[in-house]
Amino acid sequence: MESILDVAVAAIIGLIAGVASGLAGIGGGVVMVPAMVFLLDFPQHLAQGTSLLAIVFTSAAGTVVNRRNANVDVRMALTIGAIGAVVAFVSARLANLVDGDLLRQLFGALVLVSGVRMLIQSLRSEKSSESEVPAGGEDLT
Amino acid sequence: MTTAPETRSGFDPRLIVIAVAGGALSGFFGVGGGILLVPLILLFLAPPRRVAHATSLGAIIALSIAGTIGFALSGQVDWVVGVTIGAGGVIGGAVGAHYMNRLSPRTLRMIFAVVLIAAGLRMVW
Numbered sequence: 001m002e003s004i005l006d007v008a009v010a011a012i013i014g015l016i017a018g019v020a021s022g023l024a025g026i027g028g029g030v031v032m033v034p035a036m037v038f039l040l041d042f043p044q045h046l047a048q049g050t051s052l053l054a055i056v057f058t059s060a061a062g063t064v065v066n067r068r069n070a071n072v073d074v075r076m077a078l079t080i081g082a083i084g085a086v087v088a089f090v091s092a093r094l095a096n097l098v099d100g101d102l103l104r105q106l107f108g109a110l111v112l113v114s115g116v117r118m119l120i121q122s123l124r125s126e127k128s129s130e131s132e133v134p135a136g137g138e139d140l141t
Numbered sequence: 142m143t144t145a146p147e148t149r150s151g152f153d154p155r156l157i158v159i160a161v162a163g164g165a166l167s168g169f170f171g172v173g174g175g176i177l178l179v180p181l182i183l184l185f186l187a188p189p190r191r192v193a194h195a196t197s198l199g200a201i202i203a204l205s206i207a208g209t210i211g212f213a214l215s216g217q218v219d220w221v222v223g224v225t226i227g228a229g230g231v232i233g234g235a236v237g238a239h240y241m242n243r244l245s246p247r248t249l250r251m252i253f254a255v256v257l258i259a260a261g262l263r264m265v266w
């Protein structure tokens with residue numbers, strides 16, 4: 001059972017991950033999973049499963065806004081979503097067969113790559129100082 | 142004579158590549174998968190950048206639901222924490238998107254980048 005403190009920390013993790021994705025163009029999962037591991041003492045698997053649940057809400061809310069702005073290619077999203085969901089389910093089952101320490105290390109590599117990429121992007125956008133294009137980066141949703 | 146809208150009616154097999162890559166990353170690592178989906182959509186289908194982002198996020202709804210079920214089958218979902226983080230994320234995302242149009246997030250990006258690098262290193266070792 002979660003303590004009140006855990007829930008409060010969870011709310012803060014969500015806020016920071018949300019601001020990070022909206023403001024800095026970085027994905028929720030890459031922020032939320034390490035935050036749960038370090039701040040809530042979650043084992044790697046539990047952090048990843050819980051991250052996916054949180055992403056259900058954030059992606060749905062974002063898509064409501066994007067639909068209003070007519071930016072979603074619905075046909076493409078449905079096709080990728082349908083096929084990708086099957087693969088995601090199988091991958092999630094596979095991840096649960098992997099040792100937690102190994103999974104944490106692999107995830108760490110993903111976080112590292114995301115961080116380095118983001119650093120390069122922000123340094124690059126510093127040089128071309130006037131360009132307010134979000135550093136030409138892809139959101140790491 | 143008949144210039145049928147083949148691009149809209151035909152199925153593009155490259156969508157399978159995009160879906161498999163994004164789904165595999167999302168399910169295995171418990172992330173959205175946009176880090177792969179967005180660049181692959183841009184590479185193969187070349188829509189406007191904002192459409193690639195929005196379409197990726199739409200697909201991620203399905204990926205994250207499927208992945209959540211996959212982890213839940215092993216009891217690896219904390220429902221209270223997940224819903225709470227999700228609610229915080231929705232609010233934080235709205236705030237972040239709102240301010241993105243007003244200030245240059247360069248410094249913040251750099252701070253986040255350094256924090257990520259530190260967290261990544263600590264997870265690897």
